[in-house]
Amino acid sequence: MKKILRYVLIGIGVILVLYAVARVLKTNSKPAVTFDTATATEETITNRVVATGKVIPEDEVLIKPQISGIIESILVEEGDKLKSGDLIAKIKVVPNEQSLVSARGRVSNAQIALNNAKIEYDRNKKLFDKGVVASQDFLSVELQYNQAKQELQNAQNDYQIIRVGSAGGSATANTNIRATVDGTVLEIPVKEGDQVIEANNFNDGTSIATIADMSKMIFEGQVDEAEVDKLEMGMPISINLGAVQDKEFDAKLKFIAPKGVEDQGAVQFTIKADLSLPSDVFIRAGYSANASIILEKKEGVLAIKEALLQFDKETEKPYVEIVTGENEYERRDLELGVSDGINVEILSGITKDDKIKVWNKTEPMDDEKKGDS
Numbered sequence: 001m002k003k004i005l006r007y008v009l010i011g012i013g014v015i016l017v018l019y020a021v022a023r024v025l026k027t028n029s030k031p032a033v034t035f036d037t038a039t040a041t042e043e044t045i046t047n048r049v050v051a052t053g054k055v056i057p058e059d060e061v062l063i064k065p066q067i068s069g070i071i072e073s074i075l076v077e078e079g080d081k082l083k084s085g086d087l088i089a090k091i092k093v094v095p096n097e098q099s100l101v102s103a104r105g106r107v108s109n110a111q112i113a114l115n116n117a118k119i120e121y122d123r124n125k126k127l128f129d130k131g132v133v134a135s136q137d138f139l140s141v142e143l144q145y146n147q148a149k150q151e152l153q154n155a156q157n158d159y160q161i162i163r164v165g166s167a168g169g170s171a172t173a174n175t176n177i178r179a180t181v182d183g184t185v186l187e188i189p190v191k192e193g194d195q196v197i198e199a200n201n202f203n204d205g206t207s208i209a210t211i212a213d214m215s216k217m218i219f220e221g222q223v224d225e226a227e228v229d230k231l232e233m234g235m236p237i238s239i240n241l242g243a244v245q246d247k248e249f250d251a252k253l254k255f256i257a258p259k260g261v262e263d264q265g266a267v268q269f270t271i272k273a274d275l276s277l278p279s280d281v282f283i284r285a286g287y288s289a290n291a292s293i294i295l296e297k298k299e300g301v302l303a304i305k306e307a308l309l310q311f312d313k314e315t316e317k318p319y320v321e322i323v324t325g326e327n328e329y330e331r332r333d334l335e336l337g338v339s340d341g342i343n344v345e346i347l348s349g350i351t352k353d354d355k356i357k358v359w360n361k362t363e364p365m366d367d368e369k370k371g372d373s
Contacts, residue, residue, distance in 0.1 A: 001183045011215065016063050018117055022235060030067070038355070039090075039356065040303060040346055041303060041304075042302060044336075045295075046296070047296040048294050051271060053221020055218070055219055056217065058212075063179065064207055066198055068259070071190055071208075073090045074088070075087050075089060076089075081185060084179055084183065087178055088178060089190075091196065098370045103158050106155040107159050111152055114151070114152045115149045115286070168171045168260070177208050184214045186285055188210075228260075234252055235252070239273075240289065243291050250275075251275045256270075298338055302346045303344060304320070306339065308359075310359060318334045319349075320332055320357065321357040322354045336347070
């Protein structure tokens with residue numbers, strides 16, 4: 001009986017061992033991981049620099065007063081188109097009391113001097129008419145009289161300018177603020193009643209209005225220091241405006257700043273480009289824009305996706321793995337050309353017929369696997 005029980009236990013042990021071996025063999029019998037492949041294709045690759053910025057008028061003119069005072073009236077609105085000489089605003093002069101008193105005193109002095117000169121002139125005129133006074137002496141007295149009249153006129157003009165801002169209230173009076181160029185009013189930063197200061201050696205003065213020719217627009221943007229050395233004057237640029245969809249505008253690079261400005265840890269260089277606008281398109285000043293500058297363009301070159309590239313950990317040289325058999329691959333070092341960030345030109349290393357291993361294929365998520373099952 002014990003002998004039979006022993007054989008039964010041995011049989012059960014053998015069955016368990018066989019079951020375990022079968023499980024191991026079944027687990028290890030899963031097929032090896034296979035990789036997808038790709039081939040090189042002929043592509044047109046464009047290497048470009050993208051700059052962000054805005055579109056602004058080429059020239060903006062700040063209109064400033066020639067005399068200090070208070071805005072009496074504003075005769076235009078933002079967006080109005082003006083010709084040179086058009087009236088923009090009027091200024092009411094608030095004279096300085098000390099200057100006003102001084103000017104009034106100068107007028108009085110000039111009047112006294114003129115009265116004395118006239119008395120002397122009248123006396124010498126009578127004597128000259130009788131032949132008592134020589135011609136040269138009379139001409140000297142007449143000159144002094146005329147100079148006294150002119151001095152009074154000058155003093156009166158100065159007094160009038162200090163008091164009301166104009167010597168005679170003509171159309172060119174300092175109190176009349178006029179456009180100095182043809183263009184569109186972009187901004188009027190003041191309002192009626194504001195006090196304004198004239199431009200002088202110590203102060204830029206208060207801007208009454210900003211005028212610009214909206215038919216001459218430029219792109220102004222920033223380029224990173226890593227890209228600025230690749231730019232050249234006259235390069236063609238494509239401009240995309242955020243406010244104008246599905247349209248590109250041509251431009252030419254005309255300025256590259258000689259000095260960069262640090263912005264959030266990166267050095268940026270200002271660039272400017274002349275913008276070519278169709279006659280039927282109106283662009284507002286300050287539109288945000290992106291400029292695409294083509295550095296290099298190659299058509300019909302052998303290229304692969306940049307995602308297929310691998311890099312040697314020590315030399316950092318690029319390579320790909322080429323299929324040589326079933327689950328067998330061979331490393332091929334590559335020489336690369338121009339890249340657009342998606343495709344890269346292949347100068348040497350592979351041919352159009354080589355099958356390239358897609359080494360970084362992503363696996364489906366667990367939820368996707370469950371869904372497939």
